[in-house]
Amino acid sequence: MKREEMYRRLREHEGPWDMVVIGGGATGVGVAIDAAARGYDVLLLEQHDFGKGTSSRSTKLVHGGVRYLEQGNLSLVMEALKERGLLLQNAPHLVRNLAFVVPTYDWWESPFYGIGLKLYNLLAGKYGFGSSKILSREETLQSLPTINTEGLRGGVVYYDGQFDDSRLLINLTATAFERGATLLNYAQVTMLSKDDDGFVEGVRFRDVETGENHTVAARVVVNATGPFTDEVRRLADSNARPMIAPSQGVHLVFDHSFLSGENAIMVPHTSDGRVLFAIPWHGHVVVGTTDTPIPAATLEPEAFDQEVEFILQTASLYLAHPPRREDVLAVFTGIRPLVRAGDAGSTAALSRDHTIRIEETGMVTICGGKWTTYRHMAEDCVNQAATLARLAERPCPTADLRIHGYDQDAARFGALRVYGSDAPAIAALGMPAQLDPSLPYTEAEVVWAVREVMARTVEDVLARRTRALFLNAAAAVRMAPRVAEILARELGRGEDWSAREAANFRETARRYLIRPLLDTAAPR
Numbered sequence: 001m002k003r004e005e006m007y008r009r010l011r012e013h014e015g016p017w018d019m020v021v022i023g024g025g026a027t028g029v030g031v032a033i034d035a036a037a038r039g040y041d042v043l044l045l046e047q048h049d050f051g052k053g054t055s056s057r058s059t060k061l062v063h064g065g066v067r068y069l070e071q072g073n074l075s076l077v078m079e080a081l082k083e084r085g086l087l088l089q090n091a092p093h094l095v096r097n098l099a100f101v102v103p104t105y106d107w108w109e110s111p112f113y114g115i116g117l118k119l120y121n122l123l124a125g126k127y128g129f130g131s132s133k134i135l136s137r138e139e140t141l142q143s144l145p146t147i148n149t150e151g152l153r154g155g156v157v158y159y160d161g162q163f164d165d166s167r168l169l170i171n172l173t174a175t176a177f178e179r180g181a182t183l184l185n186y187a188q189v190t191m192l193s194k195d196d197d198g199f200v201e202g203v204r205f206r207d208v209e210t211g212e213n214h215t216v217a218a219r220v221v222v223n224a225t226g227p228f229t230d231e232v233r234r235l236a237d238s239n240a241r242p243m244i245a246p247s248q249g250v251h252l253v254f255d256h257s258f259l260s261g262e263n264a265i266m267v268p269h270t271s272d273g274r275v276l277f278a279i280p281w282h283g284h285v286v287v288g289t290t291d292t293p294i295p296a297a298t299l300e301p302e303a304f305d306q307e308v309e310f311i312l313q314t315a316s317l318y319l320a321h322p323p324r325r326e327d328v329l330a331v332f333t334g335i336r337p338l339v340r341a342g343d344a345g346s347t348a349a350l351s352r353d354h355t356i357r358i359e360e361t362g363m364v365t366i367c368g369g370k371w372t373t374y375r376h377m378a379e380d381c382v383n384q385a386a387t388l389a390r391l392a393e394r395p396c397p398t399a400d401l402r403i404h405g406y407d408q409d410a411a412r413f414g415a416l417r418v419y420g421s422d423a424p425a426i427a428a429l430g431m432p433a434q435l436d437p438s439l440p441y442t443e444a445e446v447v448w449a450v451r452e453v454m455a456r457t458v459e460d461v462l463a464r465r466t467r468a469l470f471l472n473a474a475a476a477v478r479m480a481p482r483v484a485e486i487l488a489r490e491l492g493r494g495e496d497w498s499a500r501e502a503a504n505f506r507e508t509a510r511r512y513l514i515r516p517l518l519d520t521a522a523p524r
């Protein structure tokens, strides 16, 4: 994928696009794949980088949602479990089966959670990941060597999926591209054009890099802008009533020693009645999340102090070595695009189901849902959008469409396994020098990110093509100058650009750090 090639497709395109999709997160890219795979011609526009929004900031679970089970929403759980199975089947290089242990400290907990989790696996049917099992105290300790043993009675183990969200997203954009879609990052939609009857018939977008404006016509426009849904709806209708109730979720990342071993912890009931996970991820531990209503969405949301404290306190109840603020290697915050439901008391109670809304202006808005169900959401959306646009009816082929990089034995590529079948080409670039001793990322990955998957900035490389910023923000800051140099060389930019890029990244990274930036000097 190259920006120049995308612009060539754009210039050479004649007449209206079958579909223009606004938003390059899981929802929008899912729609672009589905539409392109059916043979419609589709343009996707993302205002920042692909995955800059919520889709790089999830808990990294491909799951049915144990919590929705408790809420009695069995059909939602079943649908998500099926999608979990399809995603493992279509992207085995990016999704893995992970054991989650619920540690139990009260006599009733093991039988209670044991029954619920048995049902969870039953609902998956042929897409099951493995049977749940009640564990003795000793088995629990073996599974979770760093669990707090005080009062521990036993546990229950169950299985769910785990993935790398922005890595999957980038591979999804590649899949859409291979199917004929045109996708642009740094292309912000600023206006929707309407015909004489008030129906949306195209969009105007601004190339954020050059400042140039472009206008394109579309048979149907899909608004897939997640937490920004209402802003785009207001471009079409300034009186549109808000449909999103944004709520943010925070995760803290620690060294893997806090949760040694292979398994994750699931805490089914925190003091605020929610679920908390501690999950091994890329050699680190991710702990989260919270659910805090916020007035409006921003591209770079920040954790509130009380959210950080809540996660630290809750984690300290379950981990033998309670993590402290200074142990936090990175903090990241995402915004749930939850759909408003009248007077629901808390955002935790709002539906995680997706919503498709045909606006009076003919624009199709899709929001809500979850990462796990992006494919199903896209199928639903394209069915409706195609009907609305009077496109020839074509069946959805994505249930068994392989995702770019598909490889059933990617583990053999070691640190490059998330790239799947692209790994040998990255290794062949040479440049094996690591960017920082604390993370495995190499210079070759930076070159690959720019040449092949449209990385344009240091942040694109360190936040979403690799996960450095999300794993260890201080290490990412240390890597920034070298990454900026490589980028400048690849993109034909000067030293000034490179210095500015490194400084911009340092500024962004502040939001991912709890420790002061002074601590980011290279380790001796």
Ligand SMILES: Cc1cc2nc3c(=O)[nH]c(=O)nc-3n(C[C@H](O)[C@H](O)[C@H](O)COP(=O)(O)OP(=O)(O)OC[C@H]3O[C@@H](n4cnc5c(N)ncnc54)[C@H](O)[C@@H]3O)c2cc1C
Pocket (backbone or CB within 6 Å): 022, 023, 024, 025, 026, 027, 028, 045, 046, 047, 048, 049, 050, 051, 052, 053, 054, 055, 056, 057, 058, 059, 060, 061, 062, 063, 187, 188, 189, 190, 224, 225, 226, 227, 228, 232, 248, 249, 250, 289, 333, 334, 335, 336, 337, 367, 368, 369, 370, 371, 372, 373
């Ligand atoms: C804390 C948290 C944890 C989660 N954990 C999980 C999990 O473990 N598993 C799971 O299945 N789901 C999870 N989810 C849900 C999942 O992450 C989201 O449902 C999903 O990522 C939403 O994707 P999206 O594409 O709708 O939104 P986004 O990813 O936010 O994408 C919307 C995009 O639209 C772009 N945009 C906005 N305005 C414009 C414009 N004018 N022009 C062009 N582009 C524009 C934005 O820049 C953004 O990139 C979690 C969510 C949160 C918040």
